[in-house]
Amino acid sequence: MGTHVIKMPDIGEGIAEVELSQWHVKVGDLVVEDQVLADVMTDKAMVDIPSPVHGKVIALGGQPGEVMAVGSVLISIEVEGAGNLKESAAPAPVAAKEPPAAAKVEAVVESKPAAAAAPRPAPACQGPMVAREADERPLASPAVRKHALDLGIQLRLVRGTGPAGRVLHEDLDAYLAQGQTNASAPAAAAYAQRHDEEQIPVIGMRRKIAQRMQDATQRAAHFSYVEEIDVTAIEELRAHLNEKHGASRGKLTLLPFLVRALVVALRDFPQMNARYDDEAQVITRLGAVHVGVATQSDVGLMVPVVRHAEARSLWDSAAEISRLANAARNGKASRDELSGSTITLTSLGALGGIVSTPVLNLPEVAIVGVNKIVERPMVVKGQVVIRKMMNLSSSFDHRVVDGMDAALFIQAIRGLLEQPATLFVE
Template structure:
């Protein structure tokens, strides 16, 4: 038997270090060739690290949340044959009880290529007797699964996990909830005092979000501007287009119409479709309109990019928005799909509230926020009528965008939305 060492691969684009997000294996596990052993995160995307060999896990080279250099030791696997490495001294990484072979000279192996997340389906839930984990053993599950279990009063230590390395999936919760609950202590009482607490490490995407938001608030001179918009005619147009073309071309949401308004308005305000390099003191005004679409995923907020919005039709942009948003929600978006935006559009849909103060997505200089549509009485031509009203809550980088320019830009967007025929006048 020999030892095969997997080192942190070079993911490319000059990346020297990555964050270890999650292990899918533990010491003592038997793994197969091409099985994903860990998730790591770069500045933009989560990348899966597969094993090039089959064998038994001897040691793990880091803990979730740890930043690891490219080329550092990630995992050791006991394999048939000589492997690619044998220790000359006890390893500094976490060792299993298995003995390591006598010292030999390390043979460098080519780094195993990482693979970005694919749509390969995970195994479904498997019926299994409930065997509770040890009290100190932390079940593997995503934050969304943990929150759902907490809300349902389910202790995850009783739930069988069918995902990689026993990871608990939403399907496993569904199976657990629908199964007869015969074992005592599987559910927490609906009422009664609780003394439990949970510590959630800030790692992976959540750490990146925290760092970016902190950096944006620290470096950007934010100011926000809010304007109400009468979208009665816009909604009538959207419904008419869906009734006439929806079956053949797909249903339109409000987003592609908002994107169209941004594209048209930015023609007269190039200083807003810009990025600012504050280290080089350089503003770049972009001809292309690459719209970041703020998207909520189970892991946190992500901003996939609709590229060349200025060149797409309503339906082209609608289809691409749906595609990149779905990729982000499924944690399958590539680095290219998560970078390069020139202005961001953020919307909480029906939860959009009345007013918000979105944070500029640096190095951009503007973000347009959409609040919910409500019907309320307004005065039109001296008469009180019911109209569909919506607020635009937008933020700008005051180092680059003057208050007057921001106000004029939002007023231009408002005019286009209130007279939607102007969206298509060239």
């Protein structure tokens, strides 16, 4: 038997250290080639670190939340034969468009049936329930943990079928189907006192989000401006376009129309499409409109970037927004896809509420927040009619943007959305 030592890889772009976000294996686990061993966090992007060999994990080089230098020992794996006596860096991190780790592991196992002598993970036991130590924390996303808590399920009792034993939403459903929960307990149990606590380390993406939000609120002079918009006409246009072209070009949401409105309005308000370097005291106004679209994922808020929105049609913008949102939610968005925005659009869709106060995405100077659409009685030409209304709740950096300019900018967007033909008049 030999030992294969994997070092923290060089992820590129001059990064000297990264944060170890999560282990997908533990000491004693059998792993196969290309199986994801760990997640590491750069400035914005989460990166998978795969295994270059088959073997057994004998040592881990750090704890989740630890910042590790490039080239430091990440993990040691016991392998058949003499092993790799020379310490080696981990293989290239998994690219954003590569298939999920689980699919890759399955492909490796199927393509190498002759390598029977190599260690393989023990086959998973059937059934949704598994016994773990009381202090053992199973792998699961924050969304799955919350779902389990809402259902009253002890996560340590649920067998995970995801990569490295990760517990999925489907595993919770299987657990419920087996009747392993306390669902039939008397209703009075819902009122029982609880004294449990859970400490959740602020690491990985959540740490980056916390740092950026704190930095933004401490450095920028935020002010917000809220305006009401009648979106009846543009919603009618959207419905018409979807009915006529939805099957061939894809369905349109309101977001690509908002992106188009930003692009057109910024022609008259270039000071909004800017970055402010407060250390150098320099404002950079950009001709290109790179729109950040705030997207919620299991690991927290991410902002993938629709590049050169000024050169995109409605359907091109819609397709790019959808592609980037899926990549962000699946943890596959690349570093380039999560950086370089010039202005940000944030929306919670149907959960958008009436008013919000978005936090700037520094070093940008403006962020446009979209609230939910509601039907309300409005007075139009002396008559009370039902209209679809929506608020825009937007924030600006008062160090760079004057209040009057901010108000005029949002009013320009309002005019474009209320008279949607003007979005396409050159």
